[in-house]
Amino acid sequence: MKVEMIEYGRYLIRYGNSGGEARALAYRKNTKSKGQIADATGATPDEALQTLKQILDERHRERAKARRRAENIDFLIPTVEEYAEALEVLKPEGAKLDMLVAHAKSDDVGLTAGEIARAGGYDSFETANALYGRLGREIAEVLGVSAPTSTIRADDVQTGVIAQAGPARAETGAFVWVMYPELRKAVLGI
Numbered sequence: 001m002k003v004e005m006i007e008y009g010r011y012l013i014r015y016g017n018s019g020g021e022a023r024a025l026a027y028r029k030n031t032k033s034k035g036q037i038a039d040a041t042g043a044t045p046d047e048a049l050q051t052l053k054q055i056l057d058e059r060h061r062e063r064a065k066a067r068r069r070a071e072n073i074d075f076l077i078p079t080v081e082e083y084a085e086a087l088e089v090l091k092p093e094g095a096k097l098d099m100l101v102a103h104a105k106s107d108d109v110g111l112t113a114g115e116i117a118r119a120g121g122y123d124s125f126e127t128a129n130a131l132y133g134r135l136g137r138e139i140a141e142v143l144g145v146s147a148p149t150s151t152i153r154a155d156d157v158q159t160g161v162i163a164q165a166g167p168a169r170a171e172t173g174a175f176v177w178v179m180y181p182e183l184r185k186a187v188l189g190i
Contacts, residue, residue: 024052075148083186086142095120104187110166110178136161
């Protein structure tokens with residue numbers, strides 16, 4: 001049995017003949033998760049491959065249509081299901097998970113970077129910003145979305161994949177991140 005492998009967008013596809021049938025299987029590339037995303041069969045391996053590509057393209061289109069546009073930034077917010085899938089792939093633990101859960105429980109009030117840091121056991125909001133930014137980038141990579149562009153800097157805001165700016169705290173004037181409801185539901189469902 002000869003099996004070929006190709007990269008297709010954010011997927012790794014294996015295709016060939018298996019057990020007397022032509023099959024193509026899609027997996028996520030560049031993630032810890034080895035789970036199969038989709039599969040297809042066909043009369044030939046090439047036909048199975050083309051069918052699988054169509055399935056993946058349709059999956060991407062349907063997901064993009066289901067996303068909600070963020071109010072103040074140019075970002076299509078992934079669905080609850082997409083966020084849940086990303087969390088399943090990434091399996092956040094320790095401080096990352098503690099920060100996510102505390103942030104999700106804050107509801108629409110949100111948390112300051114300092115409060116997020118303390119939820120993860122850190123004293124410095126810079127640490128929370130770095131960890132959250134990295135987590136935002138990882139979620140974006142898993143889901144194949146782009147982080148929102150900053151309105152005040154020349155780069156992307158990776159944390160914008162997790163949350164958006166909320167109203168400043170009246171008592172301190174501190175900047176607040178409000179987690180997207182879609183991610184909140186996914187986090188609290190872990």
